[in-house]
Amino acid sequence: MMQVIPAGRLQLAVLASGRGSNFDVLCEAIERQDLDADIKVLISDKENAPALDKARKRNIEAVYLNPRSYNNRDEYETDLVKLLKGYQVTVVVLAGYMRLVGSVLLEHFPYRIVNIHPALLPAFPGIQAQQQAVDYGVRYSGCTVHIVDAGMDTGPILMQAVVPVLPDDNGDTLAQRILVEEHQIYWRSLQLLAEGRVYIDGRKAVIGGCIDEKGTY
Numbered sequence: 001m002m003q004v005i006p007a008g009r010l011q012l013a014v015l016a017s018g019r020g021s022n023f024d025v026l027c028e029a030i031e032r033q034d035l036d037a038d039i040k041v042l043i044s045d046k047e048n049a050p051a052l053d054k055a056r057k058r059n060i061e062a063v064y065l066n067p068r069s070y071n072n073r074d075e076y077e078t079d080l081v082k083l084l085k086g087y088q089v090t091v092v093v094l095a096g097y098m099r100l101v102g103s104v105l106l107e108h109f110p111y112r113i114v115n116i117h118p119a120l121l122p123a124f125p126g127i128q129a130q131q132q133a134v135d136y137g138v139r140y141s142g143c144t145v146h147i148v149d150a151g152m153d154t155g156p157i158l159m160q161a162v163v164p165v166l167p168d169d170n171g172d173t174l175a176q177r178i179l180v181e182e183h184q185i186y187w188r189s190l191q192l193l194a195e196g197r198v199y200i201d202g203r204k205a206v207i208g209g210c211i212d213e214k215g216t217y
Helices: 021-031 050-057 073-086 103-108 129-136 171-194
Strands: 010-016 037-044 061-064 091-094 113-117 140-147 157-164 198-201 204-207
Touching: 010 021, 010 050, 010 171, 021 037, 021 050, 021 171, 037 050, 037 073, 050 061, 073 103, 091 171, 113 171, 129 140, 129 171, 140 171, 157 171, 157 204
Parallel strands: 010 037, 010 091, 037 061, 091 113
Antiparallel strands: 113 140, 140 157, 198 204
């Protein structure tokens, strides 16, 4: 098994394309001292993303990086990596970031890019996961925190939370209830990294210090 990152205070970059509700929750967890981390910078690919304003109000560096200024994803991510390295980032957090992560970013932050997805992976990857769950007729959905790899929502799973799908749910109502659980498990998953408890074994994430019938990992 390979330890993802040694125990210590995380230096985070948050990548966001939208309103930044998970960013707010991470900031609050840090303020409560539940999450041993600093957010060094918030970066958005959308110029008018509300997340940028939220970062500025918290006196956190907020950067708009325009993908249209680059010829391709590799060029964009090359500058993104330079920016992240400049802020001495150790872990990259995707919080409603609506771009696929490419090989350049993965190469420079192997197993250190974390995402939250509004479904119980491997079910319903990709966009509109909540509506997918409603349309499929499942009885339960939820959210998943996972380490990002080259696939679409396929990386090692850190934590999941389950939400019932109600008979009168639509994608929006289910999304609202899932978001409540996202706000609980995202910071907790990152704290596992801060405690140095996350290991990779093949395609699985193993959480050190957990007890099962065989003893301690």
